[in-house]
Amino acid sequence: MNQLICNDCGKKYEMTPTLWKCDCNGVLNLVKDTPQIDIAAWNHYPNSLWRYVETMPFSKGSKTWESVTMGEGQTPLIVLDPHEPNTYVKVDYMMPTLSFKDRGAAVLMTKAKELGVSKVIADSSGNAGTAIAAYAARCEIACDIYLSDETSPKKIAQIKAHGATVKEIRGTREDIAAAAQKAVDAENVFYASHVYNPYFFEGTKTYAYEIYEQIKGAPDALIIPVGNGTLLLGAYYGFKELFENGLIQKIPKIIAIQAKNCAPLVKAYQNAEESASPVTNTGTLAEGIAIAAPARSKQILEAVQDTNGTFIDIEEDEILNARSKLSEKGFYVEVTSAVNFAGYMKYKKEAKETIVIPLCGAGIKSK
């Protein structure tokens, strides 16, 4: 039986299909030891993120994932430009639903299937909702997705195409999360939240495992966009596991990127605060990272500090400029994903530093 522990007060719980936060409102983490990594075992699995299934908290030999997977993971890692041979882009838009969220959704929905749930609810700025909807369809689990009525119409169309019920809410991203949480509690169903459910991070951690295999080690720095921190925390946990197994000598520095118009984490970092206070989103084109009150802010700030990383904020005009610069190199990303590249352009890298930039979502997803 899996156990969960509150990140704030340390209270422990047995995992159930409907428990999603602590009585004190804190976020829950999995109680688990660092997995013992057996690299030789990876080749026993298909060439997808499920190569690393033995590092995930599923019972040994569990095969549930086989009926959930759509081949996600093992995305290309390629040199950004022949003139910058130490800078790589990881093309995570080459996923079944065209964003990195498939990493977390595939693993989280595998857990939902294992728990025997018949319905899930999630809230999203778009991409996580699309990924959860697709994998819910794959597992034959009913799914409601709560999102803003201003979400990119292409993302909404994609979610509906997978048969999910879309609940369009007028309000802030926080209002939308609150509406979903109210429905979860009222209907007593599984909250397939990429923020609250720690299984999502068991999926996004494979981002680190793949980079480790692709460059045969760890890069010096990771540029990571951050709203709720699902890629950031996943990458951190993945590299930490590799480090604790003695497979790499250091955890890469995390350079976390936010849009200036909605940057609670940058503010907290600059003020040396333990967790982020909510800000007002004054409007950003980067819809995927417009999170004014990230629930895991304490963990995100700790992760960046632990790696000697830093935070960078990006102006709106820098986002569009970065998007065209990337397109000129052949990479067509959605607007939110251009923030990462803008962050890279602002980051004062040291000579010879090896850097990985994620290309999180496909260009055709944007308005």
Ligand SMILES: Cc1ncc(COP(=O)(O)O)c(C=O)c1O
């Ligand atoms: C394209 C894109 N990039 C980055 C992110 C940021 O992810 P997170 O909010 O988990 O930090 C998102 C989240 O929706 C996204 O859609």
Ligand SMILES: [Zn+2]
């Ligand atoms: Zn608690």
